[in-house]
Amino acid sequence: MRSRLRLPDAFAVALAGTRARRLRSALSALGIAIAVAAVVAVLGIAESAKADLVDELGENGNLLTVASGQSINGREVPLPVTAEAMIARIPPVRTVAAVATVAAVPVRRSSAIPKAQTGGTNVLAATTTLPRTVSARMLLGRYLDARADRYPVTVLGYEAARIMGIGSLGASTQVLLGDQYFTVVGVLAPVAIAPEMDVAALISFAQAEQRFGRTGGPSRIYLRADPEQVAAVASVLTATTVPGAEEDVQVRRPSDLLVARIAAKGAFVGLFLGLGGVALLIAGVGIANIMVISVLERRSEIGLRRALGARRSHLAVQFLLESTMLAAAGGLLGLALGVAATAVVARLSGNPLAIPPEGLAAGLAAALLIGALAGAYPAIRAARLSPVEALRAL
Structure with a gap:
């Protein structure tokens, strides 16, 4: 009768082979685990970041900005004083907020800091509807209200506060705008x-005019429109803002920046996946090397099994399963x-947290494929080994 190798017996023999050399097997599986972990982490981290951007894109897809143009000499041309009110009258527009650059006003923590060292912080006059329009939230304190028109108070952007070392607020927390606290x-x-809000010190329009002599219209207007009417609103903004001089107005959709960031994150995923694939191939070479050494060290076992009736295919299956089991263990750990x-x-x-299921499946499948390919040559070599030659090792 020809000998037969049942599948459960084949797994039992392969498992015994891997357990006989535990340290070597663990190191081989660890190489696969590191490579698979890198692939899964790259996919997961990229997908998590993109999920956050997609959520933000959905929240801010109806936000539009109207900015003033520049004159021939490069100076900013302010929008008309009536621009905000005119835009607010467009039926699909839900909320409007205006800001204006207050030029040549350095922002410092105190008078001990030179005026040239502002850290890139500038002064913006802003309306009270700004947080609601741009979906900004307060990290500390409160936003500008009606009292801001009468008193010298300011709200700092996140980066501006960080640059000036302001981590908490009190009655004595002050900054120097120009020469006034x-x-x-x-x-x-x-x-x-x-992002321009992050490096700004926001004050009211009334204080900008009273203390710094800033007059004229806003330099930028933010508005939110009905999500289904964004394109229609954008098409009439220039004519509504500056009738007859549409070339002096720039209408933009800030969510386009989010779309570009999503595309940029996707572009780098391919590069890192390629590096992960190289690491996986290197780990596979390591398994193949270990299995070849295992065949040489176990020649006596191979010869004895052949003498007892084991067929060539049985030996090939045994060593192929051993390499695949090492890769599977490494893949699961990865x-x-x-x-x-x-x-x-x-x-x-x-x-x-967002991990694509297909990424998990692909990582495990790649590990199994690499394990099978790595064990193919050692399995063929073990199967071709002559029983007489193998028994000489006894």
Whole structure:
């Protein structure tokens, strides 16, 4: 009778072979685990970041900006004083907010700091509807209200507060705008859709005119429109803002920046996946090397099994299963490590945890494929080994 090797017996023999050399097997599986973890982490971290941007895109897709143009000499041309009110009258427009650049006003923590060292912070006059329009939230304190027209108070952007070392607010927390001290009543959280707010000190239009002589219309207007009417509103904004001089107005959709960031994140995923694939191939070469050494070291076992009736295919299956089991163990460990790394990075970045299921399946499938390919040559070599030659090792 010809000998037969049942599948459960084949797994039992292969498992015994891997357990006989535990340290070597663990190191081989670890190489696969690191490569798979890198692939899963790259996919997971990129997907988590993109999920956050997609959520933000959905929230801010109806935000539009109207900015003033520039004159021939490069100076900013302010929008008409009536621009905000005219835009607010467009039926699909839900809310409007205006800001104006207050030029040549340095922002410092105190008079001990030279005027040239402002850290890139500038002064913006803003209306009270700005947070609602750009979906900004307060990190500390409160935003400008009706009292801001009468008193020298300011709200700092996130980066402006960080540059000046303001981490808490009190009655004595002040900053120097030009040569006048303003009390800091609030700090904004980062505004991704309007990053210019992060490096600004916001004051009221009344204070900008009273203390710095800033007159004229706003330099930029933010508005939110009905999501289904965004394109229609954008098409009439220039004519509504500056009738007859549409070339002096720039209408933009800040969410286009989010779309570009989503595309940029996707572009780098391919590069990192390629590096992960190279690491996986290197780990596969390591398994192949270990299996070849295992065949040489176990020649006596191979010869004895052949003498007892084992067929060539039985030996090939045994060594092929051993390499595949090592890769499978490494793949499962890599999936766990990749998910854990993604969860940690997502939590630290404040992004939602999003791991594509196809990424997990692809990582495990790649590990199994690499394991099978790595064990193919050692399995063929073990199957071709002559029983007489193998028994000489006894």
